[in-house]
Amino acid sequence: MTQAPGAASVTSALLVIGDEILSGRTKDKNIGHIAERLTEIGADLKEVRVVPDVEADIVDALNALRHRYTYVFTTGGIGPTHDDITADAVAKAFGVSIDVDPRAKAMLLQFIAEKDLNESRLRMARIPAGADLIVNPVSKAPGFRLGNVFVMAGVPTIMHAMLEAVLPLLTTGARMLSETVLANAREGDIAAPLRAIAEHYPDVSIGSYPFMSETGPNTNLVVRSRDPERLALARDAVAAMVAALPPR
Amino acid sequence: MTQAPGAASVTSALLVIGDEILSGRTKDKNIGHIAERLTEIGADLKEVRVVPDVEADIVDALNALRHRYTYVFTTGGIGPTHDDITADAVAKAFGVSIDVDPRAKAMLLQFIAEKDLNESRLRMARIPAGADLIVNPVSKAPGFRLGNVFVMAGVPTIMHAMLEAVLPLLTTGARMLSETVLANAREGDIAAPLRAIAEHYPDVSIGSYPFMSETGPNTNLVVRSRDPERLALARDAVAAMVAALPPR
Numbered sequence: 001m002t003q004a005p006g007a008a009s010v011t012s013a014l015l016v017i018g019d020e021i022l023s024g025r026t027k028d029k030n031i032g033h034i035a036e037r038l039t040e041i042g043a044d045l046k047e048v049r050v051v052p053d054v055e056a057d058i059v060d061a062l063n064a065l066r067h068r069y070t071y072v073f074t075t076g077g078i079g080p081t082h083d084d085i086t087a088d089a090v091a092k093a094f095g096v097s098i099d100v101d102p103r104a105k106a107m108l109l110q111f112i113a114e115k116d117l118n119e120s121r122l123r124m125a126r127i128p129a130g131a132d133l134i135v136n137p138v139s140k141a142p143g144f145r146l147g148n149v150f151v152m153a154g155v156p157t158i159m160h161a162m163l164e165a166v167l168p169l170l171t172t173g174a175r176m177l178s179e180t181v182l183a184n185a186r187e188g189d190i191a192a193p194l195r196a197i198a199e200h201y202p203d204v205s206i207g208s209y210p211f212m213s214e215t216g217p218n219t220n221l222v223v224r225s226r227d228p229e230r231l232a233l234a235r236d237a238v239a240a241m242v243a244a245l246p247p248r
Numbered sequence: 249m250t251q252a253p254g255a256a257s258v259t260s261a262l263l264v265i266g267d268e269i270l271s272g273r274t275k276d277k278n279i280g281h282i283a284e285r286l287t288e289i290g291a292d293l294k295e296v297r298v299v300p301d302v303e304a305d306i307v308d309a310l311n312a313l314r315h316r317y318t319y320v321f322t323t324g325g326i327g328p329t330h331d332d333i334t335a336d337a338v339a340k341a342f343g344v345s346i347d348v349d350p351r352a353k354a355m356l357l358q359f360i361a362e363k364d365l366n367e368s369r370l371r372m373a374r375i376p377a378g379a380d381l382i383v384n385p386v387s388k389a390p391g392f393r394l395g396n397v398f399v400m401a402g403v404p405t406i407m408h409a410m411l412e413a414v415l416p417l418l419t420t421g422a423r424m425l426s427e428t429v430l431a432n433a434r435e436g437d438i439a440a441p442l443r444a445i446a447e448h449y450p451d452v453s454i455g456s457y458p459f460m461s462e463t464g465p466n467t468n469l470v471v472r473s474r475d476p477e478r479l480a481l482a483r484d485a486v487a488a489m490v491a492a493l494p495p496r
Binding site: 016019020021022023024025026027028031032033034035036037038039044045046047048049050051052053057079080081082083084112116118119120121123124155176178187188189190191192194195198199205206207208209210211222224 | 264267268269270271272273274275276279280281282283284285286287292293294295296297298299300301305327328329330331332360364366367368369371372403424426435436437438439440442443446447453454455456457458459470472
């Protein structure tokens with residue numbers, strides 16, 4: 001990965017494509033994984049959209065996201081069947097042509113015998129003009145990169161491999177660092193002093209996440225900053241506030 | 249639920265609010281559940297967006313969604329801490345005022361002793377003008393409905409209870425019915441006849457979902473329609489196509 005100059009912020013969006021996610025039939029497992037990996041490398045995920053297998057919806061969402069964020073990742077809709085329309089939608093969004101790509105066809109032939117490479121399977125080699133391919137070590141049918149958009153499979157094992165192939169290509173920003181302080185208190189009991197700390201450190205993001213522990217309601221306080229010194233100061237302030245709480 | 253007249257289509261969108269989902273720290277468990285329930289009652293989920301705890305982002309997404317879909321559901325950001333800004337953002341999106349609501353305060357007092365109802369906890373009773381409350385049987389702090397927008401908690405147990413309280417209030421459309429046919433084939437081997445069936449039944453949605461089974465790659469074919477007769481015809485066509493496949 002190339003580090004962006006200065007503390008320039010690098011942002012990402014994710015577009016999940018598929019009727020099966022919106023019907024609830026398939027439970028998405030990709031959002032959390034992609035979010036985690038992009039945070040780890042400093043290309044923070046800022047927005048996710050899930051849209052159906054409808055060309056106009058994919059085109060509109062893609063055009064909204066690709067102009068707003070440094071990178072856009074898509075998952076889903078790159079298989080051989082009639083409902084796999086992502087590649088065509090991406091070509092349309094960019095206003096470029098799309099056709100069978102010889103490099104992609106060669107990749108398919110590593111996995112599929114020539115006699116089995118029927119018209120439907122050949123659809124998986126349709127790549128918008130000007131795109132770079134993303135290798136698929138699992139089942140060979142590639143994803144692709146066009147401009148700032150990375151088109152990946154929806155099947156999690158394949159998506160994981162494609163994402164790892166793609167991440168080293170990104171220019172990333174300073175990584176968002178994070179520390180968690182367990183409050184041992186209910187959210188409502190620490191909200192006022194926590195707000196005071198958040199106002200004292202406006203450049204540090206401080207989140208409060210209640211959860212039910214074995215001993216009753218508890219709260220994780222998550223302090224985040226790209227600057228390790230500011231992070232340490234804000235974390236220490238939160239920890240001191242927690243330490244000063246009356247016993248439960 | 250009230251059935252919408254004729255086969256009028258009722259649509260929903262979901263707005264997930266929270267930095268913790270976008271950082272990957274918390275893995276969303278709400279999208280799949282809400283998708284499933286809305287499909288079951290016939291208020292199909294058509295779009296999901298995940299946005300950070302940033303007022304402008306919440307307002308923009310809410311205004312985009314509420315004008316496009318019959319209903320919008322939100323999850324997250326209605327607790328007592330400084331990063332819980334959903335209620336204020338919803339008020340801003342609708343251009344209405346927001347203040348402590350006596351009904352909501354009374355609900356909080358069922359769960360929180362008056363001496364513990366500090367300013368932070370009282371924030372959970374801030375409700376936009378004109379909203380109806382959504383009861384929270386778990387921890388009392390209510391959600392609310394304003395126009396076509398339903399504002400719910402992000403904690404899954406609370407969100408589940410709020411959703412069940414809300415669903416009977418909706419006007420729903422004809423339910424999308426679904427049948428699954430196991431192909432016992434690779435996607436690329438059935439793509440051509442499947443496309444022919446999909447073209448013969450343009451009013452029926454036919455999806456193809458590959459997965460890895462114990463005996464190798466397999467495919468679920470999902471046929472969906474609001475019309476039971478059309479569904480049965482298309483499903484029979486898919487099943488007949490599968491039955492006619494050569495043995496693997």
